[in-house]
Amino acid sequence: MSTYDIVYFKGNPSSGTPLQHQHINNEILEIIQPYSYAVLDSFDKNLSNIEHPKARVYIGFSRGSRYLSKLPSNTLRISIGGIRGNGIHLFKNKDDKIVKGDISESSLNAHFIIKQKDKINLKKLIENFCKN
Numbered sequence: 570m571s572t573y574d575i576v577y578f579k580g581n582p583s584s585g586t587p588l589q590h591q592h593i594n595n596e597i598l599e600i601i602q603p604y605s606y607a608v609l610d611s612f613d614k615n616l617s618n619i620e621h622p623k624a625r626v627y628i629g630f631s632r633g634s635r636y637l638s639k640l641p642s643n644t645l646r647i648s649i650g651g652i653r654g655n656g657i658h659l660f661k662n663k664d665d666k667i668v669k670g671d672i673s674e675s676s677l678n679a680h681f682i683i684k685q686k687d688k689i690n691l692k693k694l695i696e697n698f699c700k701n
Contacts, residue, residue: 572622574604574699578611578633580650589681593630596683597649600691601628604699611636626695631667631680645698647691650680658694660687 577597582590598608607622611633621636626645629637634651646657650667653659661668664679683691 571625573607573624575601575606575626575628575695576622576624577601577606577608578627578629578636579608580631580633581611584631585677585681589678593649593681593683596688597628597630600688601695604695609633625699645695647694649683649691660691662687 579594580590594608604626607624609621611629624644626647627637627640628647628649629635629651630649631651634648634657637646637648637652637657638654640646642656646654648654648657648659648661650661650665651659652668660683662679662682662684664675665682666673666676667680
């Protein structure tokens, strides 16, 4: 049994500005607001060091997505601007090249933006998964 509908793992607060993190966190919270949720920081290197609540959906932004591959495959796992993996749904701004090592201002700015069409797709994906 799940404690929450959604657990959101935030990104690395040391990359980007506090304003950029506030912006992306607010965008993600807007998407998950209709559900019960918990928000966790991503300071630890691996999931075994974190006591995390059980959920049906896990979302990781940037560094927070590194935990997703260790979570149960019968959950919905969503990476925003982070890693891709087997069974993980990746949403990434096409101008975001951070994972490839591009830390230019334009790439970094794109890293903290969720396109409107992706917001719609995220909402649908979560809604459809939570219905079942």
